[in-house]
Amino acid sequence: MKRLEDLLLQQAAARETQIPTPPTPVEVVAPRVSSPALDASRTAPAAAPWGEDIAAPPARASVAGAVFPLMVEGAERDRLMECLSEFRRCSPLTFDGENVDHWIVEKWLMHMEKLFRDTFVEERDRVWLATHHLDSEAYRWWLDIQDNPSTDLTAISWKRFKELLLEHYFPDSVKRKMEQDLRNLRQEDRTVAEYEREFSRLLH
Structure with a gap:
């Protein structure tokens, strides 16, 4: 009986001194947060080596003749509209093209050129401003020129515009x-x- 009690005491002591096995660690995966900056850094092309030439973006083609708002946008379009507003403050004469002789045509052209000089109007803006002061038959004539598929509006400089107008009204x-x-x-x-x-x- 004594031997049985000693055996039970030894088993109890062994259980109290046994070191528990630590639990297996669980890997925690954080959710991926989408970031434009991080995404861009992953897809951005590598920087060009120092000293290597980088091709510049193609330059915008310049307009040789007249400039019209339909051809441009943004700041340039705003500039044209502001230019027209300023020019109208000078009360330019309107040319209607009805019952006229070449004297009236030339008088109107001289009047416009004087205003251009007095208000420092650039060459590229002159046709745009002048055609805003055509009316009736003269305006119809200008619309016909614009509607002609063979007409290159960008090639119509102020000098060419005067030639076309005089050819029509002074044949x-x-x-x-x-x-x-x-x-x-x-x-x-x-x-x-x-x-x-x-x-x-x-x-x-």
Whole structure:
């Protein structure tokens, strides 16, 4: 009986001194947080080595002739609209193209050129501003030019615009008639001043 009690005491002591086995660690995986900055860093191309030439983006093609808001956007479009607003403060004359002779056409062109000089209008903006002061038949003429598929609006400079306008309102047939009138001009009973004015009118 004594031996059995000693055996039970030894087993109890062994259980009290036994070191417990630590639990197996569990790996915790944090959820992935999407970040534009991190994503960009993963996909961004490697920087070019020092000294290596980097191709520049293609330059925007410049417009040789007239500039119109439909051709541009953003800051350039805003600039054109501001330019038109400033120009209209000078009260430019309007050309309607009805019942006119070449004198009226030339007078309007001279008026526009004077305003261009006085207000420091750039060459590229002159056609844009001038065509905003065409009305009636003259405006219809300009619309026909724009609607013509063969017309390159960017090639119409202010000089070319004047040529087109004079060709339409001052054709060769009218020029020939004026030349004939000039040859037939006689002073008759007019004063010298009247004769000179008539001579100058036919000559120009």
